[in-house]
Every structure is written in structure tokens, then in C-alpha cells.
Amino acid sequence: MSPGGFASGGDVTGVHPAWLPPEAMRPIGARTVSVHGDGLDTVRAEVRQACDRHGGAVVAGGADLVLTLSGVDTGPDGFVVSRDGVVTTVAAEDPAGLLYGLFHVARVGEAAFGAPHPPGTHRPAHGRRMLDHWDNVDVHPVMGQVERGYSGGSLFWDGGALRADLTRVTAYARLLAACGVNAVTVNNVNVHATETLLLTDRLADIATIADLLRPYHIRMHLAVNFAAPVADLGTADPLDARVQAWWATATDGVYAAIPDFGGYVVKADSEGQPGPYGYGRDHADGANALAAALAPHGGVVHWRAFVYDHRQDWRDRTTDRARAAYEHFAPLDGRFLGNVIVQVKHGPIDFQVREPVSPLIAAMPATDVAVEVQVTQEYTGQQRHVCYLAPMWSEVLRTIRTAGPVGVSNAGDDPFWTGHPLAQANLYAFGRLAWAPDLDPREVLDEWIGLTFPGTPDVVGETLHAVMDDSWRTYEDYTAPLGVGFMVRPGHHYGPDVDGYEYTPWGTYHFADRDGVGVDRTCATGTGFTGQYPPVLARLYESVHDCPDELLLFFHHVPYGHVLHDGGTVIQHIYDTHFAGADAVAAMRDRWAALPADLVGPAFAARVADLLDEQVRGAAEWRDQITAYFFRKSGVRDAHGRRIP
Incomplete structure (x- = not known):
């Protein structure tokens, strides 16, 4: 089994979820724990497994960690964590809350057993998740x-x-x-x-x-x-x-x-x-x-x-x-x-x-x-x-x-x-x-x-943050620009096809022509969609000058020379982001390749490496198809002289 908690093959018997593998239960399992209340079979089983693995013990009293159903007012699924002297207590009014409290203590680790602190109540924002x-x-x-x-x-x-x-x-x-x-x-x-x-x-x-x-x-x-x-x-x-x-x-x-x-x-x-x-x-x-x-x-x-x-x-x-x-x-x-x-x-x-x-x-x-x-x-x-x-x-x-x-x-x-x-x-x-x-x-x-990846060197976290932190915006950079959406291949929705949906009945269009691109959804001249929003947002989206750049083409059909809030034009933004996005993916792959595979497990490292190779290929394809399409539509060359197919 890899350090990430996953079997390297198809056998999943006994596999623990990645984000609470046996190692992550060490703060609980290394201590004496007492569990009080009825209907807590799952909590007791989790505690016993952790203690068996890490040398702790389930006891009737005098524990380092006390899990109890009590009269606390937490609401459904909520729990309270407190520390008095050398005892950390998790209390809830229902078994679900105590289970969530147990996992919370495992998640925060040794911080739950630090200096005494007053009760902290944790309630979910939503009853149904x-x-x-x-x-x-x-x-x-x-x-x-x-x-x-x-x-x-x-x-x-x-x-x-x-x-x-x-x-x-x-x-x-x-x-x-x-x-x-x-x-x-x-x-x-x-x-x-x-x-x-x-x-x-x-x-x-x-x-x-x-x-x-x-x-x-x-x-x-x-x-x-x-x-x-x-x-x-x-x-x-x-x-x-x-x-x-x-x-x-x-x-x-x-x-x-x-x-x-x-x-x-x-x-x-x-x-x-x-x-x-x-x-x-x-x-x-x-x-x-x-x-x-x-x-x-x-x-x-x-x-x-x-x-x-x-x-x-x-x-x-x-x-x-x-x-x-x-x-x-x-x-x-x-x-x-x-x-x-x-x-x-x-x-x-x-x-x-x-x-x-x-x-x-x-x-x-x-x-x-x-x-x-x-x-x-x-x-x-x-x-x-x-x-x-x-x-x-x-x-x-x-x-x-x-x-x-x-x-x-x-x-x-x-x-x-x-x-x-x-x-x-x-x-x-x-x-x-x-x-x-x-x-x-x-x-x-x-x-x-x-x-x-509990207990791994800082380089693991640093690498994963470098790869993942901005990955949503990186994906946006090398795919559909400025909120226009739907430039994917019909059916399976993977890879670029700028006009794939443009002449279909599905209603997902970008309306690019020789003069500009985007969907006019204004009340003044378009479909009237902006009028469905509350007045403050309706005014924001209705104005081509005030509309956030990242949503510009969702709400407006504009010329390629339209100037964005950062001073650049729409067409140059398309060129710049698609080149930058593809470059960022190549840097992600290089950063991952520099991480020693044994720190995350060979199977985990290899799967990610293979998929980053595919992402580099895919990002380059997106870059080349999107930039070529808009160069041919607009006739405007890249200001930096980069090669466009």
C-alpha cells in the first residue's frame, strides 16, 4: 500500500481513505481514550483500531481523550472540543456529531492536545451535505x-x-x-x-x-x-x-x-x-x-x-x-x-x-x-x-x-x-x-x-501547492477565454473544438466572427439575461465597461480590439493566456518530476507523472487550436511574435 493509503492494484480490502489513513489517527491511537454513550459502535470501532495500531488504549476513565454524548447544545452533527488540564474532551448531542468530532481531532493532530483551551463549538453550515x-x-x-x-x-x-x-x-x-x-x-x-x-x-x-x-x-x-x-x-x-x-x-x-x-x-x-x-x-x-x-x-x-x-x-x-x-x-x-x-x-x-x-x-x-x-x-x-x-x-x-x-x-x-x-x-x-x-x-x-502524506518532508507540500494552487485558473488560461465557455469536442467534452457546438441545437455558442466574439446577453441589445439578476449585479453585467473581464464574453459580444481592465486587448489576452497556461502546465510537470517518488509512493508518483504528460500535450493542443482559430478570425498578429500554427 502506498503512503497515500491506496492499494497499488485493484484489491481494496482494508484500504483506508487517503485523508485519514491509519497514520493520521496517531494523535488518538497513541493515547488512552474513553468513550461514553449509547449508539457509538462506529466511534468505538474507529478508536479501538487506532489504539491497536499506535499503542493507545480504550479505558473506562482517567483518559487523555474523552468522547462523550452529553447535554451540550451543538445541534445535529455538531460537536464541542475543549481541553482542561491534561484531558481533551469531545462532546456532542448525537452519535454523528461525536464521529465528526473524532475525525476533527485526528485532522488537527497534536494541536488538540496542546495547552488548555475553552470549549470550541463546531457546527456544519448545512444540515444536508x-x-x-x-x-x-x-x-x-x-x-x-x-x-x-x-x-x-x-x-x-x-x-x-x-x-x-x-x-x-x-x-x-x-x-x-x-x-x-x-x-x-x-x-x-x-x-x-x-x-x-x-x-x-x-x-x-x-x-x-x-x-x-x-x-x-x-x-x-x-x-x-x-x-x-x-x-x-x-x-x-x-x-x-x-x-x-x-x-x-x-x-x-x-x-x-x-x-x-x-x-x-x-x-x-x-x-x-x-x-x-x-x-x-x-x-x-x-x-x-x-x-x-x-x-x-x-x-x-x-x-x-x-x-x-x-x-x-x-x-x-x-x-x-x-x-x-x-x-x-x-x-x-x-x-x-x-x-x-x-x-x-x-x-x-x-x-x-x-x-x-x-x-x-x-x-x-x-x-x-x-x-x-x-x-x-x-x-x-x-x-x-x-x-x-x-x-x-x-x-x-x-x-x-x-x-x-x-x-x-x-x-x-x-x-x-x-x-x-x-x-x-x-x-x-x-x-x-x-x-x-x-x-x-x-x-x-x-x-x-x-x-x-502524514509525516513527509515539507517538499511534498511545497510541490503539491506549486502544482495545484492555481491549477483551476491555469486550466481556464489554456481553454475557453473570458467566460465564453463550451469550446470542447461535442459528446465526450474532452479537448478543444472551437466550433464544435457552434451550429448545434444545444444552445452553447460563442458567436465568433471576423469582427469580434462573445454572447450579447444585455437587456439593451441582447437576450435580456442580465435582467434576471438583482439590480446591483444587473447593472454591473449590463455595462461592457464595468463587467468583470473574466466574464466579459459571457455577457457581451465585443471587438477583438476591446480594451480590458488591465489595458490589454481581448485578442492579445487570448494569445497571452493560452501561451502562459501551456507553459504553466509544463512547469507543473517539471516540479512533480523533481519530487522523489518514494515520498508519495511509486504508484502514486507514476500515475501523476503519466497524467501530467497528457496534460502538457492537451494544454499545447488547446493553445495551438485556440490561438490559430482567433488569428484566422481576427487577422491580428500576436504582439510578442510567437508562432501561431
């Missing part, structure tokens, strides 16, 4: 085992059946609890035929997974097809009493099998998925039908707002995909039942490397809204490129407060869990920012480095 898997039960002929999956196969499913060996699911549950995630959806939001059966005929499979997640206080959720009742009733009209009764009966069956079931996730009237529009109903009607069935059990429905016309005419510049979520959902504010959560992508398009915050998030004050981010790197290098996404998420999550973030998972059955070993940091960071959105992304990266 959720990951959605896009795993197909059957291997889909187009999407494969995991849609947008870059980490091998599914953790849960194998060839249409539940995996025979679910050992890794237990390790995954521990991994998620260690970073603060407490809810998981285990199947694809694009619900295919076999997934529909999970709701009825295959509940035993779901219950088996739920049993493995439960000890780590992770609640099972299920993606369901809006049209599921059609097979029995011939209709899925949400206002039909028979349909409502069907959902109530099916939901009763789910809770009979999984008493702590969390609820449903629904993608409806989107990209071919059925929905209430087929019956002349709206999304509040559809969501409320499922919510009513879940309400007696305390469940929720996450109803995705990813609804837009994916068959639009590319010649029609009045139609704007960015406007769609707001237009479909904002008028429904106040009509959703209290256990409906409208799940909104963080940007108005589709997980691009740079987008403004979706205006819908602020447009539904009477509705619970969850922000959806993509941990799996569909448009940010597909886990073949290093792209640490916490700085992007931080910009969104620290400025808004919602019902909680939802991340599209990036984990699979790859020996390194996430395909690219460094993509583990994105999964860890999602959980930590879901718990505490105000955390500094660099400090979160420090945590991941320290827990993944």
Missing part, C-alpha cells in the same frame, strides 16, 4: 458504467447487478464521513430502465447499500424517473389521484426497507427526460406530488432546475439557454411544498470553467434551493488534468447561503478512487466546504496534503 453519483446499474451503450465518470466503474453496480464485493463501499462511507458528507444518491439522474426498478423490484439492493452507509451517518437517496407510474397506470400526471397514490405506495415500500431513507432526486423535462410538461403541468405540480409522498416519512425531493430547450435554432440569437432555469422556476416561488429542494447548477449554463452565479439562486426566497457543483471534472479536464476546484466553489458557497450544496461525485473503483490521484483533493474539499463554506481553499488543500 450531499453527493450525487451518476452511476448506471446497467452499462449504458453511450454513457458506460458511470456517466461522466473518470475513475473507472461504479462503486455500487457491476453489469446490471449489485457488486458482489461491497468492501469498498464501507471504505467510501468512512471517507465521506471524514470530510463531512452525510447524504448520497447512488444512481444516475438520467434514470434508465433498470434504475426505475430500484424503486420497486430491487429495493433489497438499495437497502444493502444503505446498511453499509448508515454506520457512518450517511443517508441514502435515490434518483427516480418522473414517468415511473406509467408502466402500471398509463400516466404520470402529477395531479391524477391514482398517480399520487402510486407514489405514496412506492414510497411507503422504500421506507419499509430503509427507515432512514433521505428522499428522491429528479431530473424532469430536461434533455429528453419525461416530466410534468407532458401533461400540461408545471414543475411545482410535479415536485409536490413526490414531496407529498415523502412528507409523512420526513423525506425530501431534490428537483433539479436543469431545464432548457436543447433543440434550439443556432441562428436565433433571441433564445438563450442561460435564461432557461430562471424562466422555468422563478415564477413558481412559493408554490413548492416545504420538503421540496430546487437543485440549481451553480452557473446558468453547465459546469463551465468560468460562469457567473445562476440568478435563480437569489430569485426564490420562499423556496429551499440547493447549489449543485460538479466534483467530477466533465468540463475541467476529466481527471486527466490537474484542476483543483475549491477556489471556484468557494467564490460561490461563501457568498450565498442555501439549503446546502450538492456535488456530482468523482469517485469510482479506480485504485486511486478518483482516477487522477490529485483529484482526491476535490472530493475532500467539497465535503469540507459543504461543512464550512468560509474555509480558505488553500488551507483545505493543506489539510488534504497533511492527511494523505
Whole structure:
């Protein structure tokens, strides 16, 4: 096993999550520990394993570390840490809080056992911190085992059946609890035929997974097809009493099998998925039908707002995909039942490397809204490129407060869990920012480095920071400029294809011509999208002079000679950033190559090295295609005389 806590091959029996490997439990396991309270089997097991490994002991009293369920007022999942004399105490009001407190002590290490300090209370910012898997039960002929999956196969499913060996699911549950995630959806939001059966005929499979997640206080959720009742009733009209009764009966069956079931996730009237529009109903009607069935059990429905016309005419510049979520959902504010959560992508398009915050998030004050981010790197290098996404998420999550973030998972059955070993940091960071959105992304990266490579020399952390700190902005530099987005190859979304989507029905255009580039989304002359924002932001984005440069082409069609706030022109910015981005990736590869492989483990080092070679190649291809395209469009030469193909 490598120092990072991962098996070098496919055998994952006994594998510990990277960010709390056995070594990281040393501050706990090297001490005497007492655990007080009922329902703490998982906490006791974690403590006992740590003590067995590091020479500590579980005792009845007189301990260095006391873990106790007590009358402290922490709220669900919260905990209090204090030190009085030589005793460190972690107290919580529920077992989940004590588990999170245990992992917190392991994370901060010896600092938890330093000088006496008064009680410090730790509460999650959000009660539900959720990951959605896009795993197909059957291997889909187009999407494969995991849609947008870059980490091998599914953790849960194998060839249409539940995996025979679910050992890794237990390790995954521990991994998620260690970073603060407490809810998981285990199947694809694009619900295919076999997934529909999970709701009825295959509940035993779901219950088996739920049993493995439960000890780590992770609640099972299920993606369901809006049209599921059609097979029995011939209709899925949400206002039909028979349909409502069907959902109530099916939901009763789910809770009979999984008493702590969390609820449903629904993608409806989107990209071919059925929905209430087929019956002349709206999304509040559809969501409320499922919510009513879940309400007696305390469940929720996450109803995705990813609804837009994916068959639009590319010649029609009045139609704007960015406007769609707001237009479909904002008028429904106040009509959703209290256990409906409208799940909104963080940007108005589709997980691009740079987008403004979706205006819908602020447009539904009477509705619970969850922000959806993509941990799996569909448009940010597909886990073949290093792209640490916490700085992007931080910009969104620290400025808004919602019902909680939802991340599209990036984990699979790859020996390194996430395909690219460094993509583990994105999964860890999602959980930590879901718990505490105000955390500094660099400090979160420090945590991941320290827990993944405990006890290694400073050069390991220095190298990883050099490679990862600015990797999101580096990826932005060598791909789509100034917020324009979608210059990728259609279908699999990897690699450059500047006009790949330009004449398609998908509504993702850049409108580059000989005179300029960008999408006019202003109220004055464009699609009117800027008007969906609150007045302060609407005025900012409406003005071509005030609009932030990084979003300029998202909101405006401008000449190539348009002057940015830094004094450079749009065309020169395109040239400069693409050359700089490719150079930065080459420097990342060199920095990694200089790190002694034994410090991180030979398998870990080799996988990262191979993928950095691919990133260098990919960044150069992006640079050459983008600069060549815009040179031919604009006729403007690079001011520095660099070679453009």
C-alpha cells in the first residue's frame, strides 16, 4: 500500500481513505481514550483500531481523550472540543456529531492536545451535505458504467447487478464521513430502465447499500424517473389521484426497507427526460406530488432546475439557454411544498470553467434551493488534468447561503478512487466546504496534503501547492477565454473544438466572427439575461465597461480590439493566456518530476507523472487550436511574435 493509503492494484480490502489513513489517527491511537454513550459502535470501532495500531488504549476513565454524548447544545452533527488540564474532551448531542468530532481531532493532530483551551463549538453550515453519483446499474451503450465518470466503474453496480464485493463501499462511507458528507444518491439522474426498478423490484439492493452507509451517518437517496407510474397506470400526471397514490405506495415500500431513507432526486423535462410538461403541468405540480409522498416519512425531493430547450435554432440569437432555469422556476416561488429542494447548477449554463452565479439562486426566497457543483471534472479536464476546484466553489458557497450544496461525485473503483490521484483533493474539499463554506481553499488543500502524506518532508507540500494552487485558473488560461465557455469536442467534452457546438441545437455558442466574439446577453441589445439578476449585479453585467473581464464574453459580444481592465486587448489576452497556461502546465510537470517518488509512493508518483504528460500535450493542443482559430478570425498578429500554427 502506498503512503497515500491506496492499494497499488485493484484489491481494496482494508484500504483506508487517503485523508485519514491509519497514520493520521496517531494523535488518538497513541493515547488512552474513553468513550461514553449509547449508539457509538462506529466511534468505538474507529478508536479501538487506532489504539491497536499506535499503542493507545480504550479505558473506562482517567483518559487523555474523552468522547462523550452529553447535554451540550451543538445541534445535529455538531460537536464541542475543549481541553482542561491534561484531558481533551469531545462532546456532542448525537452519535454523528461525536464521529465528526473524532475525525476533527485526528485532522488537527497534536494541536488538540496542546495547552488548555475553552470549549470550541463546531457546527456544519448545512444540515444536508450531499453527493450525487451518476452511476448506471446497467452499462449504458453511450454513457458506460458511470456517466461522466473518470475513475473507472461504479462503486455500487457491476453489469446490471449489485457488486458482489461491497468492501469498498464501507471504505467510501468512512471517507465521506471524514470530510463531512452525510447524504448520497447512488444512481444516475438520467434514470434508465433498470434504475426505475430500484424503486420497486430491487429495493433489497438499495437497502444493502444503505446498511453499509448508515454506520457512518450517511443517508441514502435515490434518483427516480418522473414517468415511473406509467408502466402500471398509463400516466404520470402529477395531479391524477391514482398517480399520487402510486407514489405514496412506492414510497411507503422504500421506507419499509430503509427507515432512514433521505428522499428522491429528479431530473424532469430536461434533455429528453419525461416530466410534468407532458401533461400540461408545471414543475411545482410535479415536485409536490413526490414531496407529498415523502412528507409523512420526513423525506425530501431534490428537483433539479436543469431545464432548457436543447433543440434550439443556432441562428436565433433571441433564445438563450442561460435564461432557461430562471424562466422555468422563478415564477413558481412559493408554490413548492416545504420538503421540496430546487437543485440549481451553480452557473446558468453547465459546469463551465468560468460562469457567473445562476440568478435563480437569489430569485426564490420562499423556496429551499440547493447549489449543485460538479466534483467530477466533465468540463475541467476529466481527471486527466490537474484542476483543483475549491477556489471556484468557494467564490460561490461563501457568498450565498442555501439549503446546502450538492456535488456530482468523482469517485469510482479506480485504485486511486478518483482516477487522477490529485483529484482526491476535490472530493475532500467539497465535503469540507459543504461543512464550512468560509474555509480558505488553500488551507483545505493543506489539510488534504497533511492527511494523505502524514509525516513527509515539507517538499511534498511545497510541490503539491506549486502544482495545484492555481491549477483551476491555469486550466481556464489554456481553454475557453473570458467566460465564453463550451469550446470542447461535442459528446465526450474532452479537448478543444472551437466550433464544435457552434451550429448545434444545444444552445452553447460563442458567436465568433471576423469582427469580434462573445454572447450579447444585455437587456439593451441582447437576450435580456442580465435582467434576471438583482439590480446591483444587473447593472454591473449590463455595462461592457464595468463587467468583470473574466466574464466579459459571457455577457457581451465585443471587438477583438476591446480594451480590458488591465489595458490589454481581448485578442492579445487570448494569445497571452493560452501561451502562459501551456507553459504553466509544463512547469507543473517539471516540479512533480523533481519530487522523489518514494515520498508519495511509486504508484502514486507514476500515475501523476503519466497524467501530467497528457496534460502538457492537451494544454499545447488547446493553445495551438485556440490561438490559430482567433488569428484566422481576427487577422491580428500576436504582439510578442510567437508562432501561431
